[in-house]
Amino acid sequence: MTIRFLIADRDPACIQRLTSILTDSTDTYCKIVSRTSAAEASAALKSKCYDVALLAYDFVTDPRFELFDFHGPTTNRTAIIILSDSPRKDWAFAALQKGAQDFIVKDTIDSFGLIKAVTYAMFLKCKEFELRVSALRDPLTGIGNRNLFDEQAATLLNQAKRGQEKAAILFMDVDGLKAVNDTHGHALGDRLLNQVATRIVGQMRESDVVARVGGDEFVAMLTHINTPNSITLIEHKLNHAVSQTPYRIDGIDIQIGMSCGSAIYPDDSQEISDLIQIADKRMYEKKARKKATPSPSPVLYWSKS
CATH class of the missing domain: 3.30.70.270 (Reverse transcriptase/Diguanylate cyclase domain)
Incomplete structure (x- = not known):
């Protein structure tokens, strides 16, 4: 099994630390793509399908990032985790309201916390997708509604x-x-x-x-x-x-x-x-x-x- 990650943050050191945790803390093969600007992150999400995207909060609020509404069709199978420099509740609420599965503060990330966040985000996204598919299908014939x-x-x-x-x-x-x-x-x-x-x-x-x-x-x-x-x-x-x-x-x-x-x-x-x-x-x-x-x-x- 391969899990496809997109990590987008302005700080290369943060990207490296997250990459190390993901590759060292799980037996699952992780294919990781990184981006260091909002425009690049937005383009990456549009062009490819990822299982998990870890996105800097300042990226997803940047006008050049076009996919802040994660309920849209482009990211409807990607679990979104927002990375923040600050533990602000209003930021966390805004991210979750837009469809992100989790919101974590970068300074508090450790191996256990990150793996738990990724696992839970993927679980939530899978259930969300199953419910969405069920809601879009005609229960009698199984074709679309x-x-x-x-x-x-x-x-x-x-x-x-x-x-x-x-x-x-x-x-x-x-x-x-x-x-x-x-x-x-x-x-x-x-x-x-x-x-x-x-x-x-x-x-x-x-x-x-x-x-x-x-x-x-x-x-x-x-x-x-x-x-x-x-x-x-x-x-x-x-x-x-x-x-x-x-x-x-x-x-x-x-x-x-x-x-x-x-x-x-x-x-x-x-x-x-x-x-x-x-x-x-x-x-x-x-x-x-x-x-x-x-x-x-x-x-x-x-x-x-």
């Missing part, structure tokens, strides 16, 4: 802007879920939704993001949209995957449908919220056209023989 989608979609949109590429939002709604719930109960309907989510995810690339955002509603964001027909083809694949093969649950084969609407960045809008609304509206327009067209029920049942 709306909060996670918003975070990931914002990141993908920024990438598309920088690369001057097209991206797309897909809004999907399961046709016939209410009939399933009314006939067979919500427990079976939930299992059906779980299988629907699996099929949707199976049609996505690793670079795409998908989430469940409502009872029978899913949303996805796709990047690297090369041609105008790409979205049409993807919608067709999704409809085929979700609707073509019946779902077998408790000896019952269930056939459902799906309605899907899309919106393209930057053609339809440059804002995520607008793109979702446009895709949602187009999905409901398609659903309304289906209802207006006489056809067999989208949900069929076959009892187990």
Whole structure:
């Protein structure tokens, strides 16, 4: 096991002392990177992932240090320990309030104290990350929820802007879920939704993001949209995957449908919220056209023989 450390302090002697304690007091291999300015420390945290960052308090309050809010996505897996020259309670409170796991005074650091602080900070960060992941997942299907989608979609949109590429939002709604719930109960309907989510995810690339955002509603964001027909083809694949093969649950084969609407960045809008609304509206327009067209029920049942 390797623990990756970032030590950032203006005093090279402090960095050397902390490095010696970490390397001499544990059997775990420590990979240590050091920085002696706020700008360098900020750049280091942005460019690489560290398990633990020991940061001088005057660095993280420096205007050139851009990551003082440690709840942000760049440092959400890095345990933060603030190093201070003074045992000021207001400094400690400010650091912890911003998301740091510990605050230690440099003059009081010894081998036991530093190792204890590092161990506890990593434990707290691990638990925080587990809770965060749990809060961003749909408990029924295991895929992302709306909060996670918003975070990931914002990141993908920024990438598309920088690369001057097209991206797309897909809004999907399961046709016939209410009939399933009314006939067979919500427990079976939930299992059906779980299988629907699996099929949707199976049609996505690793670079795409998908989430469940409502009872029978899913949303996805796709990047690297090369041609105008790409979205049409993807919608067709999704409809085929979700609707073509019946779902077998408790000896019952269930056939459902799906309605899907899309919106393209930057053609339809440059804002995520607008793109979702446009895709949602187009999905409901398609659903309304289906209802207006006489056809067999989208949900069929076959009892187990």
